[in-house]
Structure formats: C-alpha cells, structure tokens
Amino acid sequence: MKHIxxxxxxxxxxxxxxxxxxxxxxxxxxxSVETTTLPELNAGDLDFSNYIAVGPSFSAGVSDxxxxxxxxxxxxxxxxxxxxxxxxxxxxxxxxMDDNFGGLAFGGTRxxxxxxxxxxxxxxxxxxxxxxxxxQTDILNNPAGPFNNLGVPGARSFHFxxxxxxxxxxxxxxxxxxxxxxxxxxxxxxxxxELASSQNPSFFTLxxxxxxxxxxxxxxxxxxxxxxxxxxxxxxGALNIALTALTANGAEGVVSGTPHVTDLPYxxxxxxxxxxxxxxxxxxxxxxxxxxxxxIQGALAALTGTGLFSAEEAEQRTISFEAGQNAVVxxxxxxxxxxxxxxxxxxxxxxxxxxxxxxxxxTSASFIGTLADPSNPTSINGVAVPLADKxxxxxxxxxxxxxxxxxxxxxxxxxxxxxxxAYVDLQAILTQASTGGITFDAxxxxxxxxxxGLVSLDGVHLTARGYAYMANSFLTAIDTHYGSxxxxxxxxxxxxxxxxxxSPMLQ
Numbered sequence: 333m334k335h336i337x338x339x340x341x342x343x344x345x346x347x348x349x350x351x352x353x354x355x356x357x358x359x360x361x362x363x364s365v366e367t368t369t370l371p372e373l374n375a376g377d378l379d380f381s382n383y384i385a386v387g388p389s390f391s392a393g394v395s396d397x398x399x400x401x402x403x404x405x406x407x408x409x410x411x412x413x414x415x416x417x418x419x420x421x422x423x424x425x426x427x428x429m430d431d432n433f434g435g436l437a438f439g440g441t442r443x444x445x446x447x448x449x450x451x452x453x454x455x456x457x458x459x460x461x462x463x464x465x466x467x468q469t470d471i472l473n474n475p476a477g478p479f480n481n482l483g484v485p486g487a488r489s490f491h492f493x494x495x496x497x498x499x500x501x502x503x504x505x506x507x508x509x510x511x512x513x514x515x516x517x518x519x520x521x522x523x524x525x526e527l528a529s530s531q532n533p534s535f536f537t538l539x540x541x542x543x544x545x546x547x548x549x550x551x552x553x554x555x556x557x558x559x560x561x562x563x564x565x566x567x568x569g570a571l572n573i574a575l576t577a578l579t580a581n582g583a584e585g586v587v588s589g590t591p592h593v594t595d596l597p598y599x600x601x602x603x604x605x606x607x608x609x610x611x612x613x614x615x616x617x618x619x620x621x622x623x624x625x626x627x628i629q630g631a632l633a634a635l636t637g638t639g640l641f642s643a644e645e646a647e648q649r650t651i652s653f654e655a656g657q658n659a660v661v662x663x664x665x666x667x668x669x670x671x672x673x674x675x676x677x678x679x680x681x682x683x684x685x686x687x688x689x690x691x692x693x694x695t696s697a698s699f700i701g702t703l704a705d706p707s708n709p710t711s712i713n714g715v716a717v718p719l720a721d722k723x724x725x726x727x728x729x730x731x732x733x734x735x736x737x738x739x740x741x742x743x744x745x746x747x748x749x750x751x752x753x754a755y756v757d758l759q760a761i762l763t764q765a766s767t768g769g770i771t772f773d774a775x776x777x778x779x780x781x782x783x784x785g786l787v788s789l790d791g792v793h794l795t796a797r798g799y800a801y802m803a804n805s806f807l808t809a810i811d812t813h814y815g816s817x818x819x820x821x822x823x824x825x826x827x828x829x830x831x832x833x834x835s836p837m838l839q
Contacts (some may be wrong), residue, residue: 373418373821378584378814380421384480384533385409386492386524386574388544389793390802391483391537392511393426395834396447396455397790398434399485399511402834403447406796409481409537411803411830415823416535419816426481427474427514432838433458435467436510438503442467443510448789449836450782455789461836471500474514478531482524484512488544488562489570492524529577536578536585537806540758542567542740543590546733547792550593553693553722554729561736568743575751584814586754586806589741591762592734597781598694598791599725600766604659604686606700607715611655617715621651624680631670631677640673649684653715659685660692660700660714663721666728683718689727694781694791696723754813756805772801773827785832795832800825 385391392399393407404410404426413424434447446458446465459465484491486509491497498516502508516522528536545567548559578585593599609617628649635641645668651661664682671678686692692700700714700723710716725733741759748755762779764770765786769778777786777798786798794802803825807818818824 370822371817371820373817373823375419375816375818376814378419378810378816379534380413380416380419382422382480382531382534383409383413383416383424384482384528384531384536384578385539386482386528386536386578387539387541388483388487389485390540390543390799391481392485393481393483393799394485394793395788395790395795395799396434396449396793397788398444398447399429400432400434400447401429402432402838403434403796404428404481406799406830407481407483408794408799408803408806409483411800411825412537412806413480415803415807415818415825418823419818424480425478427477427479430468430470432834433465433467435469437467437470438510439472440470447834450789450833451836454782455791458836471503471510471513474517477515477517478527479515480531482515482528484509484515484524486544487512487524488548489541489567489574490562492541493570493573495523495526496521497523498527525574525577529580532581533578533583533585536583537587538574538578538585539588539756539806540590541571541574541587541744542737543593545740546590546737547593550725550733551598551693551792553720553724554726554733555721561732564736564739564743567740571743571747575747575753579751579753584753586756586809586813587744587748588756588758588806589744590737591759592737593792594691594725594730594733595762595766595779596792597779597784597787599691600779601694601781601791602692602697602700603657604688604690604692605657606692606697607653607658607660609653609655609658614653614655614658617653618651620710620716624683625650625652627677627680631674631680634676635673641668641670649682651683651685658715659687661718662686662690662724662726663718664726665721666726681718686719686724687727689730691725691730692719693723693725699723754809756809758802758805761802761805770801772797772804775827777801789833796830796834797827797832800827800830 391409393404395403410424410426413421436444448455449458449461451461496502497508498512499508499520500513503510515527545562549561552559628646631641632643632646661683664684667682670680702713704711704713704717745755765777766779769776775785778784779787781791788795807824810816811819
C-alpha cells in the first residue's frame with residue numbers, strides 16, 4: 333500500500349485534466365514529489381473474524397446526550413472494526429436506532445429525549461431549533477441480533493453480569509436498562525457478558541468498565557443516594573467474571589481504564605464565580621448575609637479553644653460579595669454541624685462560597701441566577717439562595733471520585749496483566765487533552781465545550797472525531813501488546829473523515 337505525500341508545493345498547478353495523474357501534473361509544473369512506501373498491514377496471529385465490543389455509553393457511540401444512527405456509525409468500536417476488516421475482520425453488527433433524532437420510546441411514550449445541537453450560542457435541545465419531532469426508536473420493537481457491539485449506555489460494571497438487566501418487563505421497575513433490552517432478543521434474562529461469550533468472540537474490547545460506577549455520583553454533585561460509587565470489591569468481582577468469560581475460548585482483547593470524569597467539560601465549563609454584581613447590589617447582598625456572618629463569628633468566639641471549630645473554617649464560611657465577578661454560595665455538607673455542638677447555633681446552615689477547587693456541573697449554568705420564588709426578585713439561586721449539593725462537586729467529593737477511579741484503574745491494569753491482554757490508559761489521554769490538547773493529524777483536540785473538538789455537546793461523551801482518536805488509541809495498544817502494525821502501516825482512522833458537530837437538520 334502506497335501513501336503519497338506531496339511537499340514543496342510552491343507552484344500553482346494549472347492545466348489539470350482528467351487524463352493526467354496528480355504526480356504527472358505536479359512534476360510537469362516543477363513541483364518535487366516525495367513518495368513514501370509504508371509497510372503492508374501485518375496483524376500476526378490475531379483473529380478479528382468475530383470482534384465483540386463490551387462497555388457502557390462510549391462503546392455504544394453516545395454523543396450529544398443520546399444515541400442515534402450517525403453516532404452509532406461513528407462509535408469507536410465501529411470505526412476500529414473498519415480497520416480490522418483489512419486484516420480479516422468480519423461483519424460488525426450494531427443495534428441500530430431508527431433515526432438521527434435520538435432518544436427512546438416505550439410503547440409510544442418517550443422515555444429518553446432527542447439529541448442536543450449547537451444553536452449558535454451553545455448546546456440546545458434539538459426541538460428548540462427544528463421544532464417537535466417524533467422519537468421513533470421503541471424498545472417494544474427491537475432489532476434482531478446477535479450484535480457485535482454490546483455497548484449499554486448507563487450500565488455499571490456489575491450490570492454487565494446481572495441477569496434480567498435486558499428484560500423489557502423489568503424496565504418499569506427500574507431493574508432493566510432500556511438500551512440493554514435492545515440486545516437480548518430471545519434470551520431476555522441473559523446478561524450482557526453472557527450475550528458476548530455465547531458468540532465465541534475471536535477478539536474483544538472491554539472499555540471504560542468502571543465509567544458509570546463513578547459518573548452518576550459525580551454528575552449528581554455527589555449527592556444522589558441511589559448513585560453512590562460502586563465498591564471496589566463489587567467492581568473487581570464483575571471485572572473478573574467478565575474477563576474470564578470473554579477469554580474462555582482463547583480470545584485476545586483489549587481492556588481500558590476510566591479517565592477522571594471530572595476533567596470533562598461537564599465539570600469544568602461553569603466557573604465557580606459566575607455572578608456579576610455592581611457595588612450597590614453587592615452591598616445589599618452583604619447586608620442580607622450580615623446576621624449569618626455575625627452568627628459564625630459568635631460560634632467561633634464560643635468554641636475557640638475547644639478544637640471543634642477553627643478560625644480557618646469560620647473564614648471559609650463568611651459570605652462576602654463585591655463589585656465584579658463573585659463566587660456562588662453553596663451548601664457544603666462536609667462543614668462542621670454547629671448545631672450539633674451547641675443548639676444555640678442550630679440556625680447556622682452549612683454555607684460557604686465556592687472556590688476554584690469546587691466544580692459546578694454543566695446543568696447549573698441554566699439554574700444559577702434564576703429565582704427560587706418567581707414572586708420574589710431577591711430570591712436569586714446561587715446568591716440569596718445557596719446552591720444545593722447536587723449542583724457542585726466540592727474539593728472533598730472530588731478527591732473521593734478521583735481516589736475511587738484510580739483504584740478501579742489499578743485493578744483493570746492488573747487484570748490486563750493477569751489475563752495477558754492489552755491495556756489502554758484513557759486517563760493519560762484525557763489529562764493531556766485537558767491540559768494542552770492532543771494532536772490528531774492536522775487538528776488539535778481539547779476538552780473545551782463546543783469548540784474543543786473532542787467532547788460532544790453533552791460535556792461527557794465524545795464527538796465523532798473524538799471517537800476516531802479513541803479507536804486509534806486502541807489500535808496503538810494492540811500494536812504495542814500483540815506486535816501488529818496498524819499504526820505503522822497507516823491503517824488507522826483519519827481525523828478529517830469524522831465531524832465534530834452534527835447538523836440540526838440531520839434526520
């Protein structure tokens with residue numbers, strides 16, 4: 333396979349006719365042509381004839397907040413399967429959606445909304461741009477499998493090994509995942525891993541296995557009782573079951589860790605100080621908080637020397653606004669419960685202003701500045717009315733999320749070594765993207781919302797170009813571990829073939 337690279341393009345090419353090769357025209361106009369011959373693709377002993385992909389929403393191809401036809405076509409497993417096809421890979425079948433609106437219905441009732449689009453200012457619901465649409469993909473009318481892409485949006489590690497998670501009769505009770513019901517077919521109680529292993533894969537990927545084990549907790553501001561971080565023991569048990577089943581018949585594969593989800597634009601777009609005030613307004617707000625501040629100082633005076641309440645925390649809890657940009661006021665459950673120490677301080681809530689170490693979730697952007705009471709113009713959320721914990725990942729909660737993710741990643745990497753399969757460090761990739769950008773062909777991708785090119789409009793999932801980069805990362809890991817040469821032979825996804833934004837008119 334020859335890949336032609338043209339250099340020294342210093343002359344304008346004229347007289348380009350259908351009967352001329354590009355090389356002939358360039359050389360006739362005095363342009364030097366350098367031809368680079370790349371090696372032939374060599375996959376060694378790897379067998380891609382039956383490639384199975386298992387994982388949560390990234391495997392499925394979720395983008396812009398939902399799953400739709402175009403996003404499935406550009407899922408990273410599907411992109412990678414096209415390169416596998418050049419080395420004997422077989423058909424890669426996905427549970428395709430019925431349209432490009434996205435979303436799901438259950439017996440005609442919408443249960444997941446359509447995708448997000450760019451409205452010229454920022455992410456917006458599709459219907460706010462194009463008007464009402466009908467979500468056509470109904471989980472009571474699912475496509476026929478078996479499927480090579482067993483990506484399940486929203487699934488945690490243990491869900492992949494849970495029977496009945498794809499049984500449509502369990503959806504109304506919350507024990508089944510609507511997307512999983514599209515995979516199980518005539519075996520509705522089969523687990524996702526059972527569906528995968530029953531197909532006797534020749535090669536597999538198991539990606540971001542712990543992603544949703546921390547993501548739901550993080551996106552809920554670390555405040556949702558039903559979305560606690562999965563215990564490491566539960567995670568490791570599910571991981572071992574999955575890898576044991578997938579490798580039972582000698583299949584080779586790749587497994588990946590999970591990046592720190594809090595590096596994604598869902599958590600980094602809204603600043604901690606989004607409140608603009610003039611001097612007069614700031615003075616009014618400070619007057620309203622004066623009794624609270626006085627109470628904090630009173631508690632400090634009463635508790636000094638007891639070791640129960642420090643001057644540092646008292647300063648942290650003092651609310652102060654000024655002309656210019658101001659930090660929002662938040663409820664921080666980790667602050668000292670002063671009322672529990674002394675009932676005289678029971679009226680002092682756990683309030684403070686956010687700092688740069690706190691992360692406001694993306695959805696807070698449309699909430700901050702609204703009125704808690706429409707009839708009271710002073711009841712401004714984030715100013716007079718503190719933000720509830722669900723809107724903010726505090727520094728303490730962030731540390732908890734990172735520690736849990738790192739522990740899971742260590743387990744995944746150790747399991748990869750134990751099972752003799754390849755490992756992809758997605759955390760290292762996201763760190764690079766969020767701290768300076770990553771180079772993908774002629775493009776630089778970073779984690780800026782809308783403009784970064786890597787992360788889609790929902791602030792969590794990738795763009796098509798981002799998924800193409802992810803596919804190449806897996807191909808690189810395959811080359812490194814198994815000795816193939818997808819990258820060296822040029823058999824990788826090209827950035828320019830994949831968009832960073834889908835048109836609102838795509839149907």
